[in-house]
Amino acid sequence: MKNGKYGIGIIGVGGIARGSHIPGWKKLKDAEIIAVAYISEEKVKEVKEEFDIPYVFTDYKKLLEIEEIDIVDICTPNTTHFPITMDALKYRKHVLCEKPLAVKAEHVEKMMELSKKVDKKLMAAQHHRFRPESIALKKLIDKGYFGEIYHAISFALRRRDLPPRPTFIKKELSGGGPMFDIGVHILDLTYWFMGCPKVHSVKGEIYTKLAKRKDIKGLWGEWDRDAYDVEDFATGFIRFENGATVLLSCSFLANMEKISDFSTTLFGTEAGIKWPDGKIATEKEG
Structure with missing residues (x-):
């Protein structure tokens, strides 16, 4: 930290970086993108x-060499998260990484181990927890x-709503389809609501039932059906x-009534609720 501000380095300048991460950092008074x-x-x-x-670089390791950078924000394709995060941690940087943290469980474990070893924070960009x-719901849950x-x-x-860019439809870049892109968000939120049990x-x-079909059209434009090699x-x-269970489904292309359904319904012994609607089902107070 210099002059009361955290130095930020961002790796990746795609849609999520330019549309969300960079504008977000710019709004913070105690952060400066270096x-x-x-x-x-x-x-x-x-x-x-x-x-x-x-400063701008085509080699991210040049960015990591800047001493004034305290936090590295990784906005690159999923399959690159692991090596870049490991390098950033080795340079003793805190890391904010886009979801998913990695495409293999063993890679996530290694990332967590290294972050603890070098005493630096590692965080996945799971922003739905902060809505x-x-x-409000988490507070009610924790109160019982x-x-x-x-x-x-x-x-x-x-x-x-299938994102047509190669970073979403090619396994070598994405690691997977909707489960890796949007499924991780609702799963993370649900897992957090349930207390993060083992x-x-x-x-x-x-x-992959619809993504290869030429008669299926997407709201986000055309995609390369021959290159598409992840699930839809x-x-x-x-x-x-602890005996609790979760049923999870996610899709880019589904024959369903709604345009989208991003929700989780929690079933408790005293009450249930659907997020984000906030509708509670209970026999409390009549």
């Missing part, structure tokens, strides 16, 4: 001019209003060691 890095010199120069950022309705929450049904479903077992299935629908059942 540098950005991306493989395209043209793109980093655009970002430098658009957001008035002092006002999420914070719902009793024991023993089951949840969680959806991250879209009728025709996992006992997981069963799941993935499908995923479903799973999670059992925790």
Whole structure:
């Protein structure tokens, strides 16, 4: 920290960085973006001019060498999260990484181990925990209003919202389809609501039923059907060691009534609730 401000370095300048992360950091009085890095010199120069950022690099390790940078924000394709995070931690930087943290469980474990070893924070960009309705619900849960929450049904479903960029549809870049992109958000939120219990077992299935079809159109434009090699629908059942369970389904392309359904319904012994609607079902107080 210098002059009362955290120095920020951002790796990746795609849509999520330019649309959310950079504007978000710019709003903070105690943070200053010092540098950005991306493989395209043209793109980093655009970002430098658009957001008035002092330094830009095409090699992210040059960014990591800057001593004034305290926090590294990683906004690159999913499969690159692991190596970049490990490098950032080795340079003794705190890390905020876009979801998912990594595409393999063993990589997440190594990232967590290293963050503890070097005593630096590692955080996944799971922003739904910080929504006002999420914070309010979590307080009610922790006060015991719902009793024991023993089951949840969680959806991250879209009728025709498939992101067409290669970083979402090619496994070598994304690691997976909707489960890795939007499913992680609703799963993380549900897991947090339920108190983050230890996992006992997981069963799941993935499908690619619509994404290869030329008669299926997306609201976000056309995608390369030949290059598409991830699932377009995923479903799973999670059992925790405390006996609680979660049913999770997510999709980019689903034949459903609503345009989208991003929700989780919690079933407790004293009350139940659907997030984010806030509708409570209970026999309390009549």
